[in-house]
Amino acid sequence: MDDIDSLILIGVLIALTAFFVASEFAIVRVRRSRIDQLILEGNRRAVLAKRIITDLDEYLSASQLGITLTSIGLGVLGEPAFERMLHPVFRGMGLPDSAEHVIAFAAAYGLITFLHVVVGELAPKTVAIQKAEKLTLWIAGPLRLFYVFMFPFIWVLNGSARILTGLAGLKPVSEHEGSHSEEELRILLSESLKNGEINPSEYTFVNKIFEFDNRIAREIMIPRKEIAAVSTDMSVPEMLDMMLKDKYTRWPVTDGDKDSVIGMINTKHLFSDLLFMTEDEKAEVSIASYVRPVIEVIETIPIHDLLIKMQRERIHLAILSDEYGGTSGLVTTEDILEEIVGDIRDEFDEDEQPLIQKLSERHYVLDGKVRIDQVNHLLGAGIEEEVDTIGGLVLKRNIDICSGESIQIGGYTVLVLEMDGRFIKRLEVKEEQGRAGGQETINRPLPVPEAVMLHNATLSEK
Template sequence: MDDIVNLSIVGVLIALTAFFVASEFAIVKVRSSRIDQLVAEGSKKAMVAKKVTSRLDEYLSACQLGITVTSLGLGWIGKPAVKELLVRGFGLTNIPDSVISLISATLAFSIITFLHVVVGELAPKTLAIQKAEKMTLWLSGPLHAFYILMFPFIYVLNGSARVLTKMMGIDMGSEKEHSHSEEELKILLSESLKNGEINPSEYNYMNKIFDFDNRIAREIMVPRREICAIPEDMPLDEILSIMTQEKYTRFPVFSGDKDHVIGMLNKKQLFADLVYQGEKDQLKIQDYIYPVIEVIDTIPIQELLVKMQRDRMHMAILTDEYGGTSGLVTTEDILEEIVGDIRDEFDEDEQPVIQKRADHHYVLDGKVRLEEVQDLIEMSYHDEEIDTIGGLILNENIDIREGQSIYLDDIRMKVLEMDGRYVKKIDLKKGVTSTDKGNTRTGLDIKEPLLVNEMTLSEK
């Protein structure tokens, strides 16, 4: 009867060891954000789990206390109990008593150690790591009860540990909630994508949000030369003609030139009143001009978006450091930085700013940012004053014309289309050889007429 009781105690002690080990690893492994979500959904188990995970130092001490006590109990009761059974079994043989005692002690130690390590620690540890959320919800209640029961001992042990660490010159400070850096969050998102927790679209949106905070308005603006603006003294018929031809909703209005924007016109409101009133002579353009936001072109786009939301405006005029108009930004331009291009029924003829022709061969809009080009191909070029690929070309050769090329190592940038000095379209190809370049000393493209202003960037 005593043997059964002792073995039962051994089983209970191993089970308790497994409980404390599983609790320890589960509450460390579980995501606090997931527990918060379950609490918001009203889960009672999650509410207890939140208490446990928010005070890890104290509850881990409870786990350690439990593991230590059960381990001592196994050593005190388990080994003698198993040894006694083995001695009785070997006593039926003709083995000398001294040998039986040695063999029984060795086997008893081995059996208890195996059960303690495998059943009491390794198996529950693996289970807790693999099923951290479920194990935390299941075990937090009993662990909380044990913590309350053993609170005086845990308090003394934790206090003693703090005194010891202070004597060693280590100030534990107050316990702070662990937070993740931006790079850590990107890694977590990558893992979630691999495991199917989020889809590729969600992953791309989140990555673009991280980049969103690093963008300034100048990088996404419609340049001054591309702004379709209306002089304040333009006759109504001409204004209606422009609005009919250009498929925009809002048009900046300027006085004198584009450096003096005084407001904007909303085509919808103007056309609606024209339809209802029917008399163009009764309409005064000045009555339809609304204020417009004016900001410096280096403003971060997240700040600009907040300002546009606060002022309830969909358009902002950007000015440069000298007070002149450098471009404009709409809410659509800002949103496209997160969700990608937004096309409507009037954008059928609009070409993508990046068109892939082959591997390492693209046709680019001159407004494409250098960061985007560097994401497409390996390109080494750094100039804090240059934002776009078109700006790079003009910076290297201000006199370049259509059909001419410049080279950066094995990258050819050929101008396909220009508007005055503005580079509109570029043929970009990586991996060109010296034969493709023609005269390697000057970088002339022999497929085009010889142009003395063509050169390799590395020689400039």
């Protein structure tokens, strides 16, 4: 074999090495979801690529076998060929034969190693990582042919490897182990937000969906004290005055008190009928004829289950009961949806104040119903209490507290702004200078990107 043939063969072996290295990194790096999308778009090469990444262990073995064979070929053919071509160069320097042989061997070995590592491995690896999708589609066909042709050898090698790892107590990697946990997905979302792949709203929505299954109805309910309800013993004018004042669409109907909710009235049905009635007919209207069923559930029901129940029964209002059978609160479909998309306001919510108002850095006005976990996330605190809300926490610390009084929680001053009897409606939370991180301010939670905090603060201020 002359030198030209040797150089051509070396170039082919390096190219094959590059192909198998690129294949190995590309099929590991490519996203399965993107391949599935290409299949739906009718890309035929994506179908074969899907087959390869589904049997990833088999095709990685094929790539490794290809790399090994080409590397051996380069070692057997490349070094002698380069040494043979370099001998005349060193012979012209007048070196002794022994030195000439050693230097030529070292130079040939270094040159073939450089070409193999740089051209055959490092460069293809970089390209495969950056262009994983395109390369996977391109190499899928040739890699499949190589796998079919070398299948007996691959089968024997894989079987031997499984036996060896089995003796060490290791099990083969299953496909589902490549999936991501919820915390890993949160980290991926944070990275996507940081790199501009998703916007703050999308980041917030997806994170709230993760938290959705962890919520129970009691955490998002309108508490019993704030429930606006009509009673069966009300006259129609009294009921209409209340409905026109508060402008709710659905009203619970009680039979005596809020522990006895018999159903609900939809103002649309009532008003559409009253519009065409005479005064005499209005005086004879029976509230009972407009009462519709209402969902009654325990207050600890997961909101995911409650939403499914509301969808199935087509009832948009649920009355929550405590463990003693009394009414503890009320939940609407809007309350549940707000857990994902944030506050939903209509033209009648002009006077409604947001649950969280940011006045300045670490200075907030909070609704008494804000949950403790929200306060921990907002302030970076580590408050652990048996109560659910910040208002309940303040009452637990000082049951006799009045509007205008304050208490200390960790490194924060909590000032009560508004109360209704014993019910704390609004309060102000402000960090004390030099005292942040008191007894209840412990390890910070996972950092939330600043863009999301600013986005949420903007939503609260609207």
